Amino acid sequence: MRFRIKDMVRFFLFTVTCLVLLASSAGAKEKVSLIASLIGPSETAQGQGLEFFAKRVKELTGGEVVVKIYPDGQLGGLVESLEQVQKGFIDLTTSVPGNMAEFVPEFQIYHFPFLFRDYSHWKSVITGQIGRKLSDIARQKAGMIIIGTFGGSVRNLVTRKKVTCIDDMKNLLIRLHPSEIQIKAWSAVGAIPTVVAYREIYNALQLKVIDALENEPEWVVRMKFYEQAQYIVLTAHEIVTRPVPFSERRFNSLSPEHQEAVLMAGREAAEYERELEHYLDQEYLKALHEKYGAQLIHIEQKAFREKTQAALEPVIKKFGVTELINQIGVVTPK
Numbered sequence: 001m002r003f004r005i006k007d008m009v010r011f012f013l014f015t016v017t018c019l020v021l022l023a024s025s026a027g028a029k030e031k032v033s034l035i036a037s038l039i040g041p042s043e044t045a046q047g048q049g050l051e052f053f054a055k056r057v058k059e060l061t062g063g064e065v066v067v068k069i070y071p072d073g074q075l076g077g078l079v080e081s082l083e084q085v086q087k088g089f090i091d092l093t094t095s096v097p098g099n100m101a102e103f104v105p106e107f108q109i110y111h112f113p114f115l116f117r118d119y120s121h122w123k124s125v126i127t128g129q130i131g132r133k134l135s136d137i138a139r140q141k142a143g144m145i146i147i148g149t150f151g152g153s154v155r156n157l158v159t160r161k162k163v164t165c166i167d168d169m170k171n172l173l174i175r176l177h178p179s180e181i182q183i184k185a186w187s188a189v190g191a192i193p194t195v196v197a198y199r200e201i202y203n204a205l206q207l208k209v210i211d212a213l214e215n216e217p218e219w220v221v222r223m224k225f226y227e228q229a230q231y232i233v234l235t236a237h238e239i240v241t242r243p244v245p246f247s248e249r250r251f252n253s254l255s256p257e258h259q260e261a262v263l264m265a266g267r268e269a270a271e272y273e274r275e276l277e278h279y280l281d282q283e284y285l286k287a288l289h290e291k292y293g294a295q296l297i298h299i300e301q302k303a304f305r306e307k308t309q310a311a312l313e314p315v316i317k318k319f320g321v322t323e324l325i326n327q328i329g330v331v332t333p334k
Contacts, residue, residue, distance in 0.1 A: 049273025148270025159212035188311035
């Protein structure tokens, strides 16, 4: 009799345990995995920004949503990653205006030289009404939700020939992204635009196929362009803007709680990344001079700005962004 009672107790405990496990399994939500494509290395400001995003999404959802980041272009280049985001094959990536413009032409405005007065002005534009307007356009036209905007570094002229004024830019063979804005702007000061794949720039400098490029300090260091082009001409003609598009298809499949977590994490990650990139930009510029021996050349911007703005007036009208650029001009930093 004692044996049978023990068996009954064991059976009862086993049954209760199974019921508890079944109940908890039924109540548990299935984990959601998001895929992020990163073109550069994880240690860049962009990489750290995505890591921050992944951490915050996990925290805000109690571990229900996890983000897997694929760095170094494992999932494709800039354009390929955007195409996959649009189609919902991957969930998010970091981009640049030139490539975003292939899907949303209005993003070309971020490529206009001297568009922003300084870092504070740039930040107020991208986080304010104009940034939200462009985000709405991206969702309507391309099925992408801009969950944040990375960036904040400054692009300068990098050249193997000494340039101290805009007259020295005449006949300078400069590698450019093949956009009408950049070609018109640099042609206005006498430079000769040349198309070279980004990974071929070092060899092109070495072989004297090109004389110069325009880039931010971090990538001048990472790609070792300073070995072939020792002059950093501080034109400061563009503050780099890096939209972070998220697939609308994927977003719509998420629960309202997970959607809010993605949006909140995106805003926080963008703020973190911008400050980090802005800081690192100055550190890399300092390293170029002090560690790698590059010569920093200050140049009068007024003539450069006037020539490029005059040359770009027809382009601004052609793209229909006159009003948008005027709105940017009157934005007051927060």
